[in-house]
Amino acid sequence: MPDIEVKSSWADEVEDDGNQKLPEPTETIKNGVKIITEYTFNENNQKVKIVRQYKMEKRIVSKTIAQRKTWPKFGDSHNDKPGPNPATTIVAEDVYMQFITNKEDSDKPDDSGINKLKGMDQNVMKCRNCKGDHWTTKCPYKDSLVLANKAAEEKKPPIGGMEKKETGGKYVPPSLREGAKNTDSMSHQRRDDTLAIRISNLSENTQEADLEDLVKPFGPYSKLYLAKDKNTNCCKGFAYVHFKFRADAAKAIEMLDGFGYDHLILNVDWSKPSQN
Numbered sequence: 001m002p003d004i005e006v007k008s009s010w011a012d013e014v015e016d017d018g019n020q021k022l023p024e025p026t027e028t029i030k031n032g033v034k035i036i037t038e039y040t041f042n043e044n045n046q047k048v049k050i051v052r053q054y055k056m057e058k059r060i061v062s063k064t065i066a067q068r069k070t071w072p073k074f075g076d077s078h079n080d081k082p083g084p085n086p087a088t089t090i091v092a093e094d095v096y097m098q099f100i101t102n103k104e105d106s107d108k109p110d111d112s113g114i115n116k117l118k119g120m121d122q123n124v125m126k127c128r129n130c131k132g133d134h135w136t137t138k139c140p141y142k143d144s145l146v147l148a149n150k151a152a153e154e155k156k157p158p159i160g161g162m163e164k165k166e167t168g169g170k171y172v173p174p175s176l177r178e179g180a181k182n183t184d185s186m187s188h189q190r191r192d193d194t195l196a197i198r199i200s201n202l203s204e205n206t207q208e209a210d211l212e213d214l215v216k217p218f219g220p221y222s223k224l225y226l227a228k229d230k231n232t233n234c235c236k237g238f239a240y241v242h243f244k245f246r247a248d249a250a251k252a253i254e255m256l257d258g259f260g261y262d263h264l265i266l267n268v269d270w271s272k273p274s275q276n
Helices: 063-069 103-107 112-119 142-155 208-218 246-256
Strands: 026-030 033-041 047-055 196-200 221-228 235-243 267-270
Touching: 196 246, 208 221, 208 235, 208 246, 235 246, 246 267
Parallel strands: none
Antiparallel strands: 026 033, 033 047, 196 235, 196 267, 221 235
């Protein structure tokens, strides 16, 4: 019989001791695509070929990120190639962040405030009399200017037949100035405090409209004042009403004093005149 050579398969020639040698991983770059080929064993102890493809892109990053990519690797990844190692690094979804300012710009000292102060006019103070660089009260020409202005005013003719009132450099009220209208008739039309009543023990929720509805049936009035807290804007518990006629005010006191309003008992009486 002729000798027949029996060829064994490549799987039979592989040792079963688990110390099989795997080919070294390869890495090729073609048309902007990086192809990494690796060999490993699966759960059934079978040799598996893994091919990963990465699209290479160039991106412009900040100076800090570029410097961080040049740092050498350390620890178990000391001998790894540049870039992430799939055995120790999991590439997740990219998170894009937009920085308003760079870190390099924020480290620079801000001199804008100092430059603004330098650019401002140093002559902040200015005299109203001579326009000098000093306060008006310390003007050296203050007395001479006052005398000159007083002499010029004395030469002016009186306006409207009214005689000029000497003030001596003091404050002059508008009613006594030149050209002012005669307000003697207005002084007699001032508010008469004897026609005002004071309503107390009001609720905190009382508003001007509520106070108006309360006193409107008794007659015409000239003014309403509801005291409120500046912080909470709530009623302080009292108010003043100025009637035009004393009879209406007396009628309001008679009807509202002891009247139940918003679960409270009102106290109404004549307003005391101010000490001033």
